[in-house]
Amino acid sequence: MHSYTGRFAPSPSGPLHAGSLAAAMASYLDARAHQGRWLLRIEDIDTPRVVPGADQRIMEQLQALGMRWDEAVVWQSHRHAAYQAAFDALARQGLVYGCACTRKDLLAGVDRGGYGDGGMASVASMAPTRGAATGAATGAATGAAAGADAAPYRGTCRNGLPPGRTARAWRLRVAAGIERFDDRWVGPQQQDVEHEVGDFILKRADGLWAYQLAVVVDDANQGISDIVRGADLLSSTARQQMLARYLGSAFPRVMHVPLVIDGQGRKLSKQNHAPAMDCARPLATLNTAWQHLGFEALPVSDTQAFWSTAQYRWAARFSIA
Numbered sequence: 139m140h141s142y143t144g145r146f147a148p149s150p151s152g153p154l155h156a157g158s159l160a161a162a163m164a165s166y167l168d169a170r171a172h173q174g175r176w177l178l179r180i181e182d183i184d185t186p187r188v189v190p191g192a193d194q195r196i197m198e199q200l201q202a203l204g205m206r207w208d209e210a211v212v213w214q215s216h217r218h219a220a221y222q223a224a225f226d227a228l229a230r231q232g233l234v235y236g237c238a239c240t241r242k243d244l245l246a247g248v249d250r251g252g253y254g255d256g257g258m259a260s261v262a263s264m265a266p267t268r269g270a271a272t273g274a275a276t277g278a279a280t281g282a283a284a285g286a287d288a289a290p291y292r293g294t295c296r297n298g299l300p301p302g303r304t305a306r307a308w309r310l311r312v313a314a315g316i317e318r319f320d321d322r323w324v325g326p327q328q329q330d331v332e333h334e335v336g337d338f339i340l341k342r343a344d345g346l347w348a349y350q351l352a353v354v355v356d357d358a359n360q361g362i363s364d365i366v367r368g369a370d371l372l373s374s375t376a377r378q379q380m381l382a383r384y385l386g387s388a389f390p391r392v393m394h395v396p397l398v399i400d401g402q403g404r405k406l407s408k409q410n411h412a413p414a415m416d417c418a419r420p421l422a423t424l425n426t427a428w429q430h431l432g433f434e435a436l437p438v439s440d441t442q443a444f445w446s447t448a449q450y451r452w453a454a455r456f457s458i459a
Contacts (some may be wrong), residue, residue, distance in 0.1 A: 141174070141363060142169060142172040142173065142174025142175070142211075142363050142364055142458075143169075143174055143175045143177065143360065143361050143362050143363045143364070144165050144166075144168055144169035144174055144175070144176050144177070144362065144363070144364045144365070144366060145176070145178070145179055145357070145360065145362050145365070146162045146165045146166065146175040146176070146177075146179070146200075146207075147160070147178075147179040147181045147353070147356075147367075148162070148181065149178065149180075149184065149187065150180055150181075150182050150188050150189060150192035150193040150196060151180045151187045151188060151189055151192060151411065152189050152192055153192060153195045153196060153199060153243055153415070154195075154196055154199045154200070154415050155398075156395060156415055156423075156426065156427065156430075157368065157398035157413055158368075158396050158415075159203075159415050159423070159427045160216075160395060160396075160398055160427045160430045160431060161366070161367050161368045161395060161447075162200065162205065163424070163427045163431065164366045164393070164395045164431055165365075165366035165367065166205050167445075167448055167449055167452040168364060168366045168393065168452065168456060169364070169454045170445070170452075171449050171450075171453035171456065171457065172364075172447045172453075172457070172458060174363070175208040176206075176207055176208055176366070177207055177208060177209050177212070177215075177360055177362075177386055178197070178200070178207040178211045178212075178358070179211070179212045179214070179356060180193045180196070180211060180212070180214065181349070181352070181353070182211045182213055182214055182215045182348060183214040183347055183349065183352045183369070184216060184292070184349070185215070185346065186344075193213070193291075195316075195348055197211070198415055198417075199415060199457065202417040202420060203417060203423065203424060203441060204420070204424075204441035204442065204444070204445055209360075212356065214352055214356065217352070217355070217356065217359075218347070219418050220355050220356075220359060221347045221351055221352055221355055222442065224351060224354075224355045224385055225308070225340055225341065225347075225351065225383060226384070228310065228340070228384060231384065232311070233311045233384060234307055234308055234309070234310060234311065234340060235295065235296060235308070235311060235337075236295065236299060236304075236305025236306075236307075236309075237294075237300050237306060237307045237308065237337075237339075237416060238295055238300060238303035238304060238305055238306055238307065239291075239294055239295060239307075239310045239342075240306070240308070243294070244291070248430050260409050261361070262382060285437070290334055290335055290336035291309070291335070291336030291337050291338065292336065293336065293337060295309075296309075296311065296337060305339060306343040306390060307339050307342055307343045308340050308341040309337040309338060309339055309340060310337055310338055310339075310340050310380075310381070310384075310415065311337055312331050312332045312335070312336065312337050312338065312380070313332065314332050315330075316328050317328070317329050317330075317331055317376035317377075317379050317380055319370070319375060319376070319379055319389075320391075321375075321392060321393060321394055322390050322392065322393035322456065322458075323394055323395055323396075324369075324372065324394055325377070327376075328376075329373075329376035331376050331377055331380055335376075335377060338350060338377055349374075350374060350377050350378060350381060351381065352363050353378060354378050354381040354382050354385065355385070355388065357378075357382075357387075357390060358382065358385065358387035358388075362390050362453045363390050363391065364391045364392075364393070364458075365391070365392045365393070365395045366390075366391045366392075366395065367393075367394060367395070368394065368395060368397050369394045369395065369396055369397050370397055371394065372394040375392055375394075375417040376386075378411050387447060391458070393456075395431060397431070398429075398430055418443065420441050421438070421439075421440070421444060424441065424444050424448075425444070428444075428448060433448075433451060435447060
């Protein structure tokens with residue numbers, strides 16, 4: 139049996155809801171089905187979005203539903219030195235440059251230039267693979283709802299700052315070429331990061347580390363072998379794979395599961411005021427998430443029986459060869 143380490147990495151901007159539970163369940167079951175470790179990481183690097191106490195609430199919700207992590211919880215807010223070290227390593231390779239562009243500059247200078255979608259699946263087209271049931275809800279979400287990026291950065295500051303301007307943010311100098319990866323749910327994916335995204339931000343104008351850098355550093359540090367998460371992060375995967383290569387890290391296998399969509403076709407999220415999941419009725423809550431992932435409800439009497447049965451059925455469908 140190969141070594142498996144998975145993780146669930148919520149942002150503490152509120153309690154878990156039905157959408158985040160589906161992602162947590164998928165990552166948990168995939169780890170348990172492969173006799174692996176399951177880690178919990180609190181992604182609180184985006185401090186303006188952090189809700190005090192939400193991290194503890196998330197842990198309480200997971201425990202109430204019978205989910206247990208295998209190592210001490212990691213908070214991104216405690217790992218600034220690791221992100222700085224990775225940033226410095228990229229800078230030594232000549233891969234980092236300062237950018238003076240404001241949001242207004244970027245909006246005024248947008249030019250898509252015919253860039254396409256590069257073969258990245260939208261949520262609406264996420265047909266399950268490897269025998270997953272086609273009943274898994276995907277809703278009518280578009281690539282934008284799945285976290286697709288805005289127009290590509292055109293490289294205004296790539297060869298030096300405009301006269302009289304100072305750096306506000308720091309970007310990665312993206313190389314030409316196609317990033318390819320095989321998603322265990324969606325199938326083969328590819329993206330031309332240079333043309334579809336452009337040089338992306340590593341350190342923001344407010345001084346905070348960008349998600350793309352932090353997550354790659356943390357996955358490498360924790361020895362993550364498999365990432366199982368929501369489809370809204372599918373469009374980030376090519377960038378993360380590129381960063382991992384630049385930093386000399388192995389990139390994990392990936393699986394992006396369908397999003398839970400609300401009645402207006404939007405991703406269920408804290409920003410859209412999704413209600414917290416109901417831990418008072420754990421079996422009903424678990425079965426709802428389980429059905430979203432394409433399985434039939436389990437006629438079990440307690441959470442322990444739910445997890446043991448679900449683990450067996452998940453392994454039968456998603457076992458890694």
